Amino acid sequence: MSATKKKNQANAPAPERRRELLDTAAEVFAAQGYNATTVRKIADAAGMLAGSLYYHFDSKESMLDEILSTFLDELWEGYDAVLAAGLGPRETIEALVTESFREIDRHRAAVAIYQKESRHLTDLPRFHYLADSQRRFEEAWLGTLERGVADGVFRADLDVRLTYRFVRDTVWVAASWYRPGGRHSPEEIARQYLSMVLDGIAVGG
Amino acid sequence: MSATKKKNQANAPAPERRRELLDTAAEVFAAQGYNATTVRKIADAAGMLAGSLYYHFDSKESMLDEILSTFLDELWEGYDAVLAAGLGPRETIEALVTESFREIDRHRAAVAIYQKESRHLTDLPRFHYLADSQRRFEEAWLGTLERGVADGVFRADLDVRLTYRFVRDTVWVAASWYRPGGRHSPEEIARQYLSMVLDGIAVGG
């Protein structure tokens, strides 16, 4: 049950090579921006000529599509598991945040691309699934926050929509500085982040 | 005492027209991304032909340059005033956050552009001042947080560098959804944000 759709890949064979090339492309997209990335840069990074990429992919856009949809598919697999677990609001938030940092760990480039490009991409029919995902996203997070306020575990004096935006953005922007294999594991980052957001940085509280 | 540099504007006079055009350009850059914005789109939005822009500006890049440097100049004017005021760490953070949201209110487009483009721009000699600003930024925020930890007003158990990143990102990423003249004033947003970051969203603390 995919969150997105089937890809019409230019050719079938050797799915590992395909994945390798997509990883390469994702790194370049993330580093330079989608528009500023030329097909030739991707090909250079992959050790081939620009034209050769078209044996594997229909277009530059379809590479981006596959990168983003693969990431979102995996993300929703994780999110759906959390949401189906019947946890309380605070525990749900904790699980979603942790899951998010794990995704950043696994798909850093894709997340960075998503952050930077999703806004203008949603206009294209091919990328409508980004808006769908955005909607489900808001449902999950906002719903959990509201449930927490109703249950008395989250403060009632904060604008819940504003809080949602803060939390959502801060989690994902981390992709812009996170380096897999760095000092902090995703779980450690999640713990620190949650501690800040849930209890504040001030002493005394 | 400018944070950046003097612009060599193609032509001196009529600074209001110049500012009008820059505002228009900034909106388009923010909405579509710098690379995806064609000079023609800016000209359309300004009600003129693409070539006509070059009477006012040397290049598309110099428009971006002027937008960003103007914004940073004003930002640092505000920041420097705060930093020179001799406030305690908590009050400094509060003042910086409030000042930041005010800048977002005044320069929404510029902030959004800065967020999206500054990373690849820093490579260009012309935009070295972005890196300089980044450095002073880190000094101001990280320094204040460290002082707060030393003074015992901020928690000592959080990774201060990680906290700095979260705080910094959360503030600026607001530019991506903030709409001047919307439901919340910059001061109101700052208050909510500070309350969340300082005291946490959980009840009890």
Add this chain to the structure above:
Amino acid sequence: MSATKKKNQANAPAPERRRELLDTAAEVFAAQGYNATTVRKIADAAGMLAGSLYYHFDSKESMLDEILSTFLDELWEGYDAVLAAGLGPRETIEALVTESFREIDRHRAAVAIYQKESRHLTDLPRFHYLADSQRRFEEAWLGTLERGVADGVFRADLDVRLTYRFVRDTVWVAASWYRPGGRHSPEEIARQYLSMVLDGIAVGG
């Protein structure tokens, strides 16, 4: 009795200003080439804005036209006087060469422009007079050389057409390095040049 035609000048008055501007334009054309010279460069050199030149002239091309035709008019005045004087072949050559260097002295820029641009200009109807001039030129020089060979004052063993080309080029190409007011007067240069061409540079002869 003009060699060319009337100019339709954009406006009548102040012929000295007109000449000043044309001199300025000629210098820039000579220094940078006609195509590479922008109207703005001419205006800069004249201390005005590009658009202002159009009060004085119809177009950039008409400036070039007026520069070249004025020069050719004066040149042919001198040449016609020489040719009408009924001199012998050697004396005619001497007089033409001397007259030529005097023209270079007076119209250095125009001569340099003529050298560089006349070839592609002859295609334009407006500049047909350049081809006419070229023809009369060949008549005058080649005819004199042939007369000299027939009279036995010039060597019969040289290809007269080839000789004509060498002589012609050598004279005019001097415009590319000649600086009015330099070490050598036009007459001195003419004398040296004639001595070389008529008697050779080798000792003994």
Add this chain to the structure above:
Amino acid sequence: MSATKKKNQANAPAPERRRELLDTAAEVFAAQGYNATTVRKIADAAGMLAGSLYYHFDSKESMLDEILSTFLDELWEGYDAVLAAGLGPRETIEALVTESFREIDRHRAAVAIYQKESRHLTDLPRFHYLADSQRRFEEAWLGTLERGVADGVFRADLDVRLTYRFVRDTVWVAASWYRPGGRHSPEEIARQYLSMVLDGIAVGG
């Protein structure tokens, strides 16, 4: 021992195609002037689209660069052989002139371009080698003439610098009218030219 430098060609292989295209470009540059030549005209002459040229070359300027530097490299190969041969002044001049007309025969277009464009090109760092070549040129010719005067084989009453200019220019301007495969071989033209310059066109001497 190259007179100029290595080219960073956009792509390495198929050097014959590259040379074909450069020859085409050189013809158009020579016929119309570098500035007046549009990339589209070159492409038309080569039977391709304008953009396609950029697969082979970095820019229009780099085509010009390669045309000129290739020509100068070959020219200096010939000149250096002459200068290393230890000939007397008169024989050196004869050999240099003959070599020059041979180069015009082989590189007519390049020579014509060099004549017309080198002056404003020398300002560009990329074309500094033109000035270097110019300097070595003057050394070779002027030095030989001076040696000839000292040895008593050339006349002492002529301004040697003026003579140098006349000789230099006249040789090279020939590229503007010379047509390879025409009535005269390069050697025949050289002989006629040398006869004129060395012994003069006047009978008796």
Add this chain to the structure above:
DNA sequence: CATGAATGAGACTTCATTCAT
């Protein structure tokens, strides 16, 4: 599978020219 060469659309930019003031 990959290369080499080309296409064609469209980008940024330049510039002669116009015109109201």
Add this chain to the structure above:
DNA sequence: TATGAATGAAGTCTCATTCAT
């Protein structure tokens, strides 16, 4: 007479894409 601002055509160059080999 000159300015300031704009026009519009054209120029150089980039780049995603195609395709024969």
